[in-house]
Amino acid sequence: MALKTIILIGGPMKGTRFRPLSLDLPKPLFPVAGFPVIYHHIEAASKVPNMKEIILIGFYQAQEDLTKFIINVQHEFKIQVRYLQEYTSLGTAGGIYHFRDQILMGNPEYFFVMNSDVCGDFPLVEMLEFHKHRPAGTFCTILGTEATRQQSLNYGCLAENKDTSEVLHYVEKPETFISTTINCGIYLCSPCIFEPLKRIFKQNLEENYNFDFNTPNKEVIRMEQDIFVPLASTGKLYVFHTTRFWSQIKSAGAVIYANRHYLELYRDTHPDRLAKNGEGKPKVIGDVFIHSSAQVHPTAVLGPNVSIGKNVMIGDGVRVRDSIILEGAMLQDHCCILNSIIGWNSTVGMWSRVEGTPNDPNPNKPFAKLETLSMFDDHGKLNPSITVIGSNVQVPPEVIILNSMVLPHKELSGCCKNQIIM
Ligand code: GTP
Numbered sequence: 001m002a003l004k005t006i007i008l009i010g011g012p013m014k015g016t017r018f019r020p021l022s023l024d025l026p027k028p029l030f031p032v033a034g035f036p037v038i039y040h041h042i043e044a045a046s047k048v049p050n051m052k053e054i055i056l057i058g059f060y061q062a063q064e065d066l067t068k069f070i071i072n073v074q075h076e077f078k079i080q081v082r083y084l085q086e087y088t089s090l091g092t093a094g095g096i097y098h099f100r101d102q103i104l105m106g107n108p109e110y111f112f113v114m115n116s117d118v119c120g121d122f123p124l125v126e127m128l129e130f131h132k133h134r135p136a137g138t139f140c141t142i143l144g145t146e147a148t149r150q151q152s153l154n155y156g157c158l159a160e161n162k163d164t165s166e167v168l169h170y171v172e173k174p175e176t177f178i179s180t181t182i183n184c185g186i187y188l189c190s191p192c193i194f195e196p197l198k199r200i201f202k203q204n205l206e207e208n209y210n211f212d213f214n215t216p217n218k219e220v221i222r223m224e225q226d227i228f229v230p231l232a233s234t235g236k237l238y239v240f241h242t243t244r245f246w247s248q249i250k251s252a253g254a255v256i257y258a259n260r261h262y263l264e265l266y267r268d269t270h271p272d273r274l275a276k277n278g279e280g281k282p283k284v285i286g287d288v289f290i291h292s293s294a295q296v297h298p299t300a301v302l303g304p305n306v307s308i309g310k311n312v313m314i315g316d317g318v319r320v321r322d323s324i325i326l327e328g329a330m331l332q333d334h335c336c337i338l339n340s341i342i343g344w345n346s347t348v349g350m351w352s353r354v355e356g357t358p359n360d361p362n363p364n365k366p367f368a369k370l371e372t373l374s375m376f377d378d379h380g381k382l383n384p385s386i387t388v389i390g391s392n393v394q395v396p397p398e399v400i401i402l403n404s405m406v407l408p409h410k411e412l413s414g415c416c417k418n419q420i421i422m
Helices: 037-046 064-077 091-098 100-104 124-132 191-207 223-231 252-269
Strands: 003-010 051-058 080-085 110-115 118-120 140-146 156-160 167-172 181-189 237-241 246-248 288-290 306-308 319-321 323-325 336-338 340-342 353-355 387-389 400-402
Touching (some): 051 091, 091 100, 091 191, 124 140, 124 181, 140 156, 167 223, 181 223, 246 252, 252 288, 252 323
Parallel strands (some): 003 110, 051 080, 288 306, 323 340
Antiparallel strands (some): 110 181, 156 181
């Protein structure tokens, strides 16, 4: 049996809620728990027996960071990884249809499709087992999880036949309540999914066959609206439930959340990736990742839920909690970083405090997901959130930066609270 995995990595116009971080690096390569977002997808996929190839589909221009990443993961996971570039955004299924010959090469029995803007403890082996036991001719199994009634409206929602797990009804971001089971953006498809893809592709072309240059791209196919909606209730679409950790990663708050959960997973999967206490080492509390090239003063206190990137320098008495410190950043003596992301090559001055506010799921509501707050409230004020310091920013000594977003290459002159510094 041969299997493949497609990872949808989007392109430069995607990930807008991720700015300013996505200004420097494609969002799928942003490091979470020490490794790029899609490294975690690739690692999970490579563990499924008989996985032959991982194909990244997106509309980023091939660029150095992506090329380097691909070389590294191929080497590390000993699996073929390729990037196929769409000439423009073709939607969440258009690229899959466009590159069908490449996907079907080698006759894979099934292929996973993974959105890159989600994180989780993906139960791929279990999904495969489930899918194999669906009726012949099944097109696709969707990974589903539970959300609250209110939050479900922000996701793709599925209603199912509880006895057979068949999807009876699929609505993307419904206006009224449909179901608390939401689409996780992880699918397992049989090659026969290309039948409905072909049908929709042709239908789109025929319906839009005119000479109007303003018609949006006719080759766009959206997996959710164009494929899942009509396939519901045809006996060809199923849902597999997970209760393991899963979240979308659309905002800085979600990155901090994903960081915490991936670090927690390392306790079982990769204890070697977690920093340990010891003589001459900084004090570590809970789950912390420290890149081997980082220099951390032994009087610093890190954790819980902290990731320290390549070549980071951390001074005397520094305190970091629930944060990500990106490559080349410098945290000078006695500064304090809480619920924040410190950008590449930025400096935080002595005794300064950089602090954000997490928007974690409500622990009292079962199945609550991360809140997807908009950036501003009804009065136009910035909602409290994680503080993000862009790349190459200088935070002076003895200031407080609270719930703010600082764009790259700024030299701050004083304190700031609930601000976007452009
Ligand atoms: P929003 O709430 O509007 O962001 O919608 P969503 O959560 O349904 O996300 P969306 O469908 O835009 O994207 C889901 C995943 O598919 C993400 O990982 C995107 O990067 C990826 N994606 C979206 N559009 C495209 C596309 O045109 N081509 C490719 N290759 N990937 C895409």
